[in-house]
Amino acid sequence: MPRYSAIAGRPATLALYALIACAGVLRAQPRAPAARSSRAGAPSHKVARASRITGDAPHVDGVLDDAAWAAAMPLNDFVQRIPNEGVQPSVRTEVRVLYDDRALYVYARLMRPDPQAIRTSVTRRDGDSDAETFTVSLDTYLDRRTAYSFTVSSGGVRGDAYHSQDSEDSGREPQFDPVWNARTRVDSAGWTAEMRIPFSQLRFNAADEHTWGMQLSRYVADKAERIQWALIPLDAAGFSSRFGRLEGIRGLAPARRVELLPYVASEAAYRTSDTRANPFLNRYGARVGGDLKVGLGPNLTLDATINPDFGQVESDPAIVNLTAFEQVFEERRTFFIEGNELLTGRGQSFIGRPTWFYSRRIGALPHASVQGDYVDAPTNTTITTAAKMTGRLKSGLSVGALAAFTPREFARTFETDDGVTTRTAVEPPSAFGVMRLQQEFGKQQSNVGLELTSVQRTLDAGSGLANLLPTDAVAGGIDWKLRYKQGMYEITGWVGGSYVRGSTASMTRLQRNSAHFFQRPDQPHVRFDSTRRSLMGSSASVRLDKNAGRFTLGGIQISARSPEFEINDAGQMRSGDDIDFNADIQLRDTKPNRFVRIFQFGTATQAGWNYGGIRQYWRFSENASATLHNFMRVTAGITRHVGSQSDDLTRGGPLMATPNGYQVSTSISSRGNVPTTWSARASYFDDTFGGWSVTTSTTLTVRPASRWQASMDPTWSRVVDPRQYISTRAGGSSATYGQRYIFSFIERSTLSTRFRLNYAFTPNFTVEGYAEPFAASGRFFDHGELSAARSAEQRVYGAVGTGTTMQVNTDGTRTVRDGASTLVLPALDFNRLSFRSNLVLRWEWLPGSTAFLIWQQNRTGQDPVGRLIGAGDLLDATRTAGDNFLVMKVSWLFGVR
DSSP, X not given: OHHHHHHHTSHHHHHHHHHHXXXXXXXXXXXXXXXXXXXXXXXXXXXXXXXXXXXXXXXXXXXXXXXXXXXXXXXXXXXXXXXXXXXXXXXXXXXXXXXXXXXXXXXXXXXXXXGGGOOOOOOSTTOOOSSOEEEEEEETTOOSSOEEEEEEETTOOXXXXXXXXXOSSTTEETTOOOOOEEEEXXXXXXXXXXXXXXXXXXXXXXXXXXXXXXXXXXXXXXXXXXXXXXXXXXXXXXXXXXXXXXXXXXXXXXXXXXXXXXXXXXXXXXXXXXXXXXXXXXXXXXXXXXXXXXXXXXXXXXXXXXXXOOTTOOOOOOOOOOSSSOOOOOOOOHHHHTTXXXXXXXXXXXXXXXXXXXXXXTTXXXXXXXXXXXXXXXXXXXXXEXXXXXXXXXXXXXXXXXXXXXXXXXXXXXXXXXXXXXXXXXXXXXXXXXXXXXXXXXXXXXXXXXXXXXXXXXXXXTSHHHHHSOSEEEEEEEEEEEEETTTTEEEEEEEEEEEEEOOHHHHHHHHHXXXXXXXXXXXXXXXXXXXXXXXXXXXXXXXXXXXXXXXXXXXXXXXXXXXXXXXXXXXXXXXXXXXXXXXXXXXXXXXXOSSOSXXXXXXXXXXXXXXXXXXXXXXXXXXXXXEOTTSOXXXXXXXXXXXXXXXXXXXXXXXXXXXXXXXXXXXXXXXXXXXXXXXXXXXXXXXXXXXXXXXXXXXXXXXXXXTEEEEEEEEEEEEEEEEEEEEEEEOOOXXXXXXXXXXXXXXXXXXXXXXXXXXEEETTEEEEEEXXXXXXXXXXXXXXEEOSTTOOOEEETTOTTSSEEEEEOTTSOEEEEETTXXXXXXXXXXXXXXXXXXXXXXXEEETTEEEEEEEEEEEEEEESOOOOOOHHHHHHHTTSOEEEEEEEEEEOOBXXX
């Protein structure tokens, strides 16, 4: 495969060349002609005009006393969207828009006949509360697909988001954190909001005169009233495609945007989970690093980072994973969140689309592990440098490219017998490259995208890491979204492939892992080959959706991943060898009636086969939801699971039957954005093999005062799984290809609660506390082995008529005798406790410059027993041994005007 090998041999280099080459070509482009004042297919006729400031710029203080505002055209033609679509709002709103060479200025007078009812709750930036809000949304490319939103509350709290697709909620990126100012004031006539949005924080096409899409919206929380300038009907698809227009911005001088954000941080770690004999017990250290942001013209941005710091990131939730598949967590690191939709195409919202780029692969836990009396192993791989370029061109081409480098990582071990410390490599030097291009075309903003990812590792031939990891991995594909009637109908899909290369040992390991299980003995369509040095696979899908309409919605899709498809080096997938089908139809009414505001009933079905034609699952469901007139929401659903054949339950063994079953669920939630909100959810599952589960969860958020907010969300579950995999042993019958595939029943119980307590001195100075006690148990019983391939029957050890006996030993192990054979099964019962907490003092001491003081605890404990857990276990979790971390970090932002 010379073509793929050539690409795979230098992926990171290609990504860096792409960054540099694109930057040079794009910066050399001539200025585009002036933007047109209208766009075909735009449903709104609303037009506003920004006035240029001729004297002094307004002082952003929330008071309309600057002379410049007198020249601005007032906008006051607002309408209700909720509760009564299209009617006159119950309160008046007036907005004015100005600009100068550096920024856009927006002033809003938000009137109330009862100003004493205005709530002024304070949270940190982007926080939800019971305050009123005013939002300016800008489609600066006028692509009718993307938008920036800037929100300020009556308490003076700023919020912002980037909308990566033509939807207010789907594809919304709240991690977008531009540097801008806003001030509010409450007076006898209502409240006011004054904003300054620097043009350096926006991306737009060069033009002599700019025409942008614009939406102005107000939410009156205590009335649950949503008001818009350009009305977007509830039964319509789209968001930015239905904005009005903002015209009149002229003569913006080209500016080189350069922002530098260096940081210094110190850390102290105190570990109570080991004895004082541990030489790695406590650690102290300091770090320096920084981020650089450079504008490449008005519509592209280059971000670079050296030794990025993620010390203020909230911990991942505690889990107990007994499956063969990895647990996937969401990205929380700022560098990878900002602009991520341009690297991943996540804004396309394709169901089942391959996750070509899973950013948590960069800087992840090292792949190798070491053993010793005491171990000092890195919890994540260092990122020495990373750079990305994101933006959108005048032609409608969106660009995203990223390159990142991680060094060789080592773990240290200490042996008490000889007092020797050993240093062992646990991760090789690696280079990651990602590129995505997406071209918009047509009057309906259809688009086609191309995505490529690559990983290159420097591995010494014959080393342990070379036997563990591939040397090179390349993957990518083409996707499309064809829109009709402004997104009411869409045809979406993708086609792509993957290529992975490495040593025979690493390819053997890859073929045998949970994403492939090529060693399955009864699957003629796949072949395990221990001499392979590469894998090449493919994936494809097509889907048709109806996304809008008052009464009906629906969709239908088929997708496939070949057995050899593999993207887990740079991306993420659960398994290959899948053909999936899903379809749904939803019946609804978006117009209020005498009983409810909105209701919806739906029917859906999902089914999947492998490439051998074996049905792996089939389920169909009914669901219903309703929003009441008091804005409470109620949902209910039932799902029927049809017995099929699983090709992964035996973890590389033959097919195994799965049971019939059903699941019912219901939920109820209160109206949002009030001082006290709550929700509750419950579900029950039952199957024909004797399995069942009950899960309940609730949330409660209270705001006892304007600066305080507290929340808790306990979750409890109890599960009996009749087919928990234990191990594979030799000596089985011919019906199971000479192997014993051993399973058991497991009874599990889990209880956890997340507590949050926040206090805001100001929107820029907050204290946030987070704590999650977690307890889980597992009791294994009725061990047995699969009686035959494709069977639902288990040969239970010790049961009458099986010819076997089983003895439980004092150490919890089990001795099984089957004729002349003796098996010893491990002790697997467990009770696990975990307590994770953060206390974060955050101060934005200058716009974009932040100081953090963080105290973090990670406590864990476990016992080899399987008793059901209770509320007392959560208290016990807070007393277990663990680690304490204290981090101080200060960053300075230079360059924003």
